[in-house]
Amino acid sequence: xxxxxxxxxxxxxxxxxxxxxxxxxxxxxxxxxxxxxxxxxxxxxxxxxxxxxxxxxxxxxxxxxxxxxxxxxxxxxxxxxxxxxxxxxxxxxxxxxxxxxxxxxxxxxxxxxxxxxxxxxxxxxxxxxxxxxxxxxxxxxxxxxxxxxxxxxxxxxxxxxxxxxxxxxxxxxxxxxxxxxxxxxxxxxxxxxxxxxxxxxxxxxxxxxxxxxxxxxxxxxxxxxxxxxxxxxxxxxxxxxxxxxxxxxxxxxxxxxxxxxxxxxxxxxxxxxxxxxxxxxxxxxxxxxxxxxxxxxxxxxxxxxxxxxxx
Numbered sequence: 001x002x003x004x005x006x007x008x009x010x011x012x013x014x015x016x017x018x019x020x021x022x023x024x025x026x027x028x029x030x031x032x033x034x035x036x037x038x039x040x041x042x043x044x045x046x047x048x049x050x051x052x053x054x055x056x057x058x059x060x061x062x063x064x065x066x067x068x069x070x071x072x073x074x075x076x077x078x079x080x081x082x083x084x085x086x087x088x089x090x091x092x093x094x095x096x097x098x099x100x101x102x103x104x105x106x107x108x109x110x111x112x113x114x115x116x117x118x119x120x121x122x123x124x125x126x127x128x129x130x131x132x133x134x135x136x137x138x139x140x141x142x143x144x145x146x147x148x149x150x151x152x153x154x155x156x157x158x159x160x161x162x163x164x165x166x167x168x169x170x171x172x173x174x175x176x177x178x179x180x181x182x183x184x185x186x187x188x189x190x191x192x193x194x195x196x197x198x199x200x201x202x203x204x205x206x207x208x209x210x211x212x213x214x215x216x217x218x219x220x221x222x223x224x225x226x227x228x229x230x231x232x233x234x235x236x237x238x239x240x241x242x243x244x245x246x247x248x249x250x251x252x253x254x255x256x257x258x259x260x261x262x263x264x265x266x267x268x269x270x271x272x273x274x275x276x277x278x279x280x281x282x283x284x285x286x287x288x289x290x291x292x293x294x295x296x297x298x299x300x301x302x303x304x305x306x307x308x309x310x311x
Contacts, residue, residue: 038073042108073103231254
């Protein structure tokens with residue numbers, strides 16, 4: 001099945017999106033960053049939605065026009081209904097237009113939780129997610145949560161482990177694994193980046209009741225606060241959009257929470273003038289700070305909002 005879908009994805013990518021012209025290069029804001037990566041959330045690739053094919057194709061081409069990009073991270077809800085064909089479109093376009101070596105894909109509720117539009121249960125959906133990821137990235141993850149070291153920095157990807165709907169369930173096993181990953185990162189001495197589709201319960205006040213990590217939220221919070229490293233926790237899920245007063249970023253001690261706007265779907269709240277689709281983050285890590293810049297990758301332009309995390 002893996003080879004079959006890879007062949008189909010390669011063919012379909014040629015016909016579902018036609019590049020709209022040349023894209024100018026862009027660069028980090030300052031010289032000699034230690035690490036640079038892009039973060040996109042809530043692509044919501046849908047089997048019959050040509051707008052999302054075009055958004056994604058333009059966005060991935062733009063991400064790859066950066067003069068420096070060490071990794072590309074997706075924050076979940078990569079598909080709309082968790083269907084094979086949607087994964088095929090997502091990875092087919094990615095395989096055709098992305099040349100960044102390190103690609104990390106987080107799972108979201110639309111990817112793993114059964115709906116009226118698919119016939120699988122949670123385990124079927126999770127196995128499908130893992131199979132597509134391994135096939136198209138040449139990785140060999142066994143669970144939807146995993147970690148990677150890039151340029152001496154720890155990247156940690158969390159995942160829900162049951163069909164909890166718009167909420168998230170994290171097992172004691174995953175919590176113990178997270179504690180071990182954070183402990184191992186302390187010897188590296190660098191900031192740690194955690195990617196989870198779901199925000200923790202206490203972070204953003206303007207969300208629906210169950211739009212968070214579930215009962216394990218406080219345990220994750222305590223594990224991060226216990227760490228000797230600076231931690232940046234990226235989440236999506238909420239389609240929260242941008243705020244002029246930068247409330248999409250909150251710092252609590254050694255942990256900074258950043259909400260990433262939806263890329264492929266509407267952003268529902270936010271007071272900044274621009275709430276367009278196609279937005280994501282460009283993260284530049286320097287010796288003394290982390291600079292997070294908001295970019296509309298689909299429109300190939302910077303938004304006038306940045307977050308800075310001092311180190």
